[in-house]
Amino acid sequence: MSDNLADLQREINSLSERVAALRNTHATYPGDAGGTAEAALAELEYAERLLGDAGGELARALSGPAEPRRSGDDNDRVxxxxxxxxxxxxxxxxxxxxxxxxxxxxxxEQLGGAPGYVTGKPFxxxxxxxxxxxxxxxxxxxxxxxxxxxxxxxxxQRGWAEDVHLTLTRLELPTEAQPLVLVAMSPPMNGADEDGPSPLEPEVEDQVVVLAARRLDVLTRMTRLLLRGTTPTRALALTDAADLLADSYADWVIIDVCDLPEDPNAARRAAVIGPADAPEGQRDEVAxxxxxxxxxxxxxxxxxxxxxxxxxxxxxxxxxxxAGAPALGVLGAGSLLSVPLRGSRGVRGALTLIRRSNRSSFRLADLGLIEEIGEHIGLALPPRPL
Incomplete structure (x- = not known):
């Protein structure tokens, strides 16, 4: 068995060198992505076979009658x-x-976290x-x-999106009651962007100081807007508030108002603002x-x-x-928060913000800011009709 493992190790080392060469070639000559992708797919198929061989060796090491462990078996598993x-x-x-x-x-690394963080989560x-x-x-x-x-x-996940090619293979191991699935990830084979928001580079705004400054700026602008509009109609005030948040803080902003406190189901959708590149008619569907x-x-x-x-x-x-499709899926949502619009006499409505999957996720600090903004908007709403 040790000889088999040594052969596998040599093959994996060679594979790693070839994959690194393909990665460098793709970065240097992006115009030749088609040929590089075909070679990468061939290497991926070979890696799949290597993993199958390694899984078989591991299964054989773990199966069989119970007997005292030998140091060689432990070394092979390691x-x-x-x-x-x-x-x-x-x-x-x-x-x-x-x-x-x-x-x-x-x-x-492909999923954006440490092995201990992603293990145990649904893929x-x-x-x-x-x-x-x-x-x-x-x-x-x-x-x-x-x-x-x-x-x-x-x-x-966490502020980025990346197109990938997935290869799924079923594995049956003697030590497992149910089959497992091995998923290998590689660059997309078609070389074309998928529908939806384009992936973004890591945002500079992820810096703590910049984020804090942006949140303060949003709060200041919202306060100024609400103080300036002393006698606006309700629709105009809410539309302006939603537009300000969509301009600086979210992709979609939805404001719902409930005129009957005893019946939250009677709420009405008062304002919807979406991104400029949203398909025609999508905002009306959300509204x-x-x-x-x-x-x-x-x-x-x-x-x-x-x-x-x-x-x-x-x-x-x-x-x-x-058409029956989930709204968040259609909008390409990646993160969401919703806070009550709380006035002097209770909850007056709800403010919902959505960021698409190519942006950084909402965090607890964002929730605190939007809760404060929601309370300001709730206090600025006209009294409920009698």
């Missing part, structure tokens, strides 16, 4: 783990329910909402034994969604408590569009 962790191809091992069982260092939560359903369907097909699957997808038919803002209006989703796990919480 070597196999090291080979998996240091493999230059990003790979993830999923359990039967789609949760990350194990991930190598390259895979954790689907790292996939952009637009691509999540397709990935889950392919994952189910692979688990059913329909053979390996290859698909174009998009990862989105037409009844607030009382979705978990957000109905829960905010009913309980008077704020909600923060740094990573959106359920894309149905804002309701469904006319």
């Amino acid at each position: 070597l196999l783990r090291a080979m998996f962790n240091e493999l230059s191809v990003p790979v993830v091992l999923l359990d039967h329910d789609g949760y990350i069982r194990r991930i190598n260092n390259a895979g954790a 689907a939560h790292f996939v952009d909402l637009r691509k999540r359903a397709a990935m889950q369907s392919w994952l189910a097909a692979v688990l059913r034994g329909n053979g390996p699957a290859s698909l174009e997808s998009r990862l989105a 037409a969604l009844p607030p009382g038919d979705s978990d957000i803002p109905r829960e905010v209006l009913g309980r008077g408590q704020s909600l923060l989703f740094p990573l959106i796990e359920d894309e149905t919480v804002l309701g469904n569009m006319g």
Whole structure:
């Protein structure tokens, strides 16, 4: 067995060198992406075979009748783990329910976190909402034994989005009651951008000082707006407030107002502002969604408590569009927060902000700022009609 492991280690070292050469070639000659991608796919298929061999060796090491452990077996297992962790191809091992069982260092870097952070989380939560359903369907097909699957997808987490090619392979190990799935990640094969917001480079605004300055600027501008508008109509005041937040803090801003405190389901959608590049008619579709038919803002209006989703796990919480598609998926949402508009006599409405998956996620500091802005807007609302 040790000879087999030594051969595997040599092959992995050679593979790592070739992958590094392909990566450098792609960076130097981006116009030749097609040829580089074909070579990368061939290397990915070879890496898949190597991982299968390594998995078989590990399964044989862990199976068999119970007997005293030998130091050689322990060394082999340590070597196999090291080979998996240091493999230059990003790979993830999923359990039967789609949760990350194990991930190598390259895979954790691809998902934007440390191995200990991402292990135990559903892999689907790292996939952009637009691509999540397709990935889950392919994952189910692979688990059913329909053979390996290859698909174009998009990862989105913590302020970035990246198109990737996923290769899913079913693994059956003697030590596991249910089959596992090995997911290998590589650059997209088509070389074209997918639909939805384009991926962004890491934002300079992630610096703590810059973020604090931006939050203070937003609060100051909102306060000035509300103080300046002493006698505006309600719609104009709310539209201006939503437009200010959309201009500097979010992609979508939704304001719902409840004129009957005893019936949060009777809330009306008072203002909707979206990004300039939103498809024609999309803003009207969001405006037409009844607030009382979705978990957000109905829960905010009913309980008077704020909600923060740094990573959106359920894309149905804002309701469904006319065609039945979840609204958050259609909007390409990556992060959301919703706060009550609290006036002198209780909750008057809800303020909901959405950032798309190519922007940094909302944080607790953002929630505190928007809660204060929500209270200012609630105090500036005209009295409820008698």
